Amino acid sequence: MHCSYFDAAACRSCTQMGVPYAEQLAGKQRHCEMLLAPHTELEWLLPVGSQESGFRNKAKMVVGGTAQDPTIGILDADGQGVDLRECGVCSPGLLDCFPVLAGFISQARLTPYDVPQRRGELKHIIITESPDGEVMLRLVLRSEQLLPRIRKHLPSLLAALPQVKVVSVNLHPEHKAVLEGDREILLTEQSTLRMRVNGLDLHLRPQSFFQTNTPMAAALYRQGREWVDELDPASVWDLYCGVGGFALHCAGPGRDVTGIETSREAIVSAKLSSKEAGLERVGFQAGDATAFALGADRSPELVIVNPPRRGIGKELCGWLESSDVQHVVYSSCNAQSLARDLAALPSFTARRARVLDMFPQTMHYEVMVLLERAG
Structure with a gap:
């Protein structure tokens, strides 16, 4: 590869x-x-x-840059965002979501969290795709400050990405190297992602683990x-x-x-x-x-x-x-x-x-x- x-x-x-x-x-x-x-x-x-390639059903992406020009990927040694939205180990379904999510960040003015400066709100995007192509999206925020904007612009995101069935916000107020916090706020009526495996329907909730x-x-x-x-x-x-x-x-x-x-x-x-x-x-x-x-x-x-x-x-x-x-x-x-x-x-x-x-x-x-x- x-x-x-x-x-x-x-x-x-x-x-x-x-x-x-x-x-x-x-x-x-x-x-x-x-x-x-x-x-x-x-x-x-x-x-x-x-x-x-294309085998990962889940991506845990750091959001960097600015709301106007966000990066979706990782941080470099200086804590600056590196955009990896064309990462080849992610499934094609995940890759299709990243540009739309970048547009959503800009549209809703979701300020990325600046790790060196310890300011900003949006820390991570965690996105999972089911075998049927449905998607669960989790936005990791420092606080509830951006929730009204996310709720306001969520309908347009779901219209652009109809495969997204579950959306939640995870609150992670602390400044430490942990991916997410304990509190989860569900934003959609559907609360689980159906993972069809070997003829069995497994259900994945926002804070549940599943193999990648x-x-x-x-x-x-x-x-x-x-x-x-x-x-x-x-x-x-x-x-x-x-x-x-x-x-x-x-x-x-x-x-x-x-x-x-x-x-x-x-x-x-x-x-x-x-x-x-x-x-x-x-x-x-x-x-x-x-x-x-x-x-x-x-x-x-x-x-x-x-x-x-x-x-x-x-x-x-x-x-x-x-x-x-x-x-x-x-x-x-x-x-x-x-x-x-x-x-x-x-x-x-x-x-x-x-x-x-x-x-x-x-x-x-x-x-x-x-x-x-x-x-």
């Missing part, structure tokens, strides 16, 4: 840009095999490759479902369940499935998807995964974990070690924390693993491992 921004050194976020894709994928496979080398009984399935590469997310869920159906456990926990992707895919006759996630927004989404699919034996709760496990009076036959980059940690590993859980499906976006967690699970044997390239043009990837209790 060729990128003029990378060649001009305007953006180096994609550290593998210019490396042939087959070489990228092979390198990720080698890296993961090296980190998990102590697990000698591991069977490696073929890695799952992604399309090289929809085809790879679909492959991830299919792999999890395949392993779970093969083992056919009567009870499954999906810890760090997000909007319920694994839990909903792994539901089946005679199987009780419970999803746990800290984000209440994500749990609302997961419950809606479960209700629409008519899955009576699938339940979701908002809470900390480790606290839920430690407080439970019984353990399931199989646990799915899909933690953030830090991994599941010592406490949850310790609980798994002392539990009656027979199998673990571990989906990781950081093979280093995965390797550390597996070393803390000596009672389990890593049986199968698969690399899925969720993040082409970077060093990052997703890896799934199937663990079986030894003996």
Whole structure:
């Protein structure tokens, strides 16, 4: 893949840009095999490759420049805006939105936040596209000052971009390197973006997490479902369940499935998807995964974990070690924390693993491992 921004050194976020894709994928496979080398009984399935460009369904863009001439992209070393509205890893649907959003910023006179000067209002644009081409737009502001202007000009934006179905404002008053704040103000009647994956409708609310590469997310869920159906456990926990992707895919006759996630927004989404699919034996709760496990009076036959980059940690590993859980499906976006967690699970044997390239043009990837209790 060729990128003029990378060649001009305007953006180096994609550290593998210019490396042939087959070489990228092979390198990720080698890296993961090296980190998990102590697990000698591991069977490696073929890695799952992604399309090289246009794969991102979500863009988190910094707004810089001025209201009259905004930039949509990143900040340079001096805190000035660098426009990336033709970024090649973003989906074509996202790219179609950026020029219209730039016009909306100018029309509504939404003053970009100046990081060095600590003044201005509009910090970020977070935009997500569904597999059906519908879009959720979130505007991250420092305060409510611009809300009247946004409400006034929103009809013209929706007329220009009819694919935009959900719009919200996120308030992030603090000056720190965090993408968004805690408070969300919904501006449209529709509150969720429908993400159609493997024939299931997942619902994404403004503050919910979803994988940034929809085809790879679909492959991830299919792999999890395949392993779970093969083992056919009567009870499954999906810890760090997000909007319920694994839990909903792994539901089946005679199987009780419970999803746990800290984000209440994500749990609302997961419950809606479960209700629409008519899955009576699938339940979701908002809470900390480790606290839920430690407080439970019984353990399931199989646990799915899909933690953030830090991994599941010592406490949850310790609980798994002392539990009656027979199998673990571990989906990781950081093979280093995965390797550390597996070393803390000596009672389990890593049986199968698969690399899925969720993040082409970077060093990052997703890896799934199937663990079986030894003996």
